[in-house]
Amino acid sequence: MNDERCMEFNSSFIVHRSSFSSMPIIIKGRREIEMMRRAGKLGCEVLHKMREAAVVGVTTFELNEVARVALEKAGAIGMSKNYPTYKPGEGFPAETCISVNDEVVHGIPGPRRLKEGDVVTLDLALSLEGYCSDTATTVGIGRINPATQRLLEVTKETLNLAINNIKPGRKWTDIARLMQYHVESNGFNVVREFVGHGIGRSMHEDPKVANFVTGEQLRGDFKLKPGMTLAVEPMVVMGRRDVTLLADQWTVVTEDSLPAAHFEHTIAVTDTGVDVLTDGRSSSGL
Secondary structure, eight states, rough: OOOOOHHHHSSSSGGGTTTTOOOOOOOOOOOHHHHHHHHHHHHHHHHHHHHHHHHTTBBBHHHHHHHHHHHHHOOEEEETTTTTOOOOOOOOOOEEEEETEEEEOOOOOOOOOTTTTTTTEEEEEEHHHTTTEEEEEEEEEESSHHHHHHHHHHHHHHHHHHHHOOTTTOOOHHHHHHHHHHHHHHOOOOOOBBBBBSSSSSSSSEEEESSSSSHHHTTTTBBOOOOOOOEEOOOEEEOOOEEEETTTTSSEEEETTEEEEEEEEEEOOOOOOOSSSSSOOOOOOO
């Protein structure tokens, strides 16, 4: 992105690398993780409803309405709405981010109608009973071209690769290196301006959870420990990794206008590996 103020202030739900100060990573107990799973289960259900509604002719406003109504019914809060101040009339204007084609992140729902061959990213962060979840998926509208379909497949594979390699004691950069290699070996690129993040009672906590490795990432590296809760979210583009911010001061697009994809899960590190909190499983009832 070109505007450093916007990169830091508007990064929101996919957090820019420079958005966090260095704060202690908050370790969650079993009850806290189960509360986050409840939020994650709702997020999975709402995202499923949005995917089903994402058809030719629907507007991105209408997709956001699907989420808004479902969140309201469940007594949950869309954490994108009015971010970052959460004051009425300020900040991001919708409950979800909906990004189409070359829009990488933070697309604002509105009158745009989806067309055959579009790809749309549905990004939902929510809070339920004081605990947050964050999840995203990219879907094709009707028939999409094979190259774009491969972009979606590789991005989803990259998220699964990260999840399958999470275990206590491992450095995050070891996983980020695997993610970056998988993306680039398939001919795509990882966006560098945005990364994942810790999550819990707040939507954004430390640490920064990158999908690539640079000297900055190595200096800020961390070891995975049981009780860490992270939003892992590769953002991958078909062409060059350069992005720019639109005049609305939220929507981030690829500079070469080629499509982007984004998949995300909220996870908890366990004693033996990983627990995905946004895959739709019910809580243990704690």
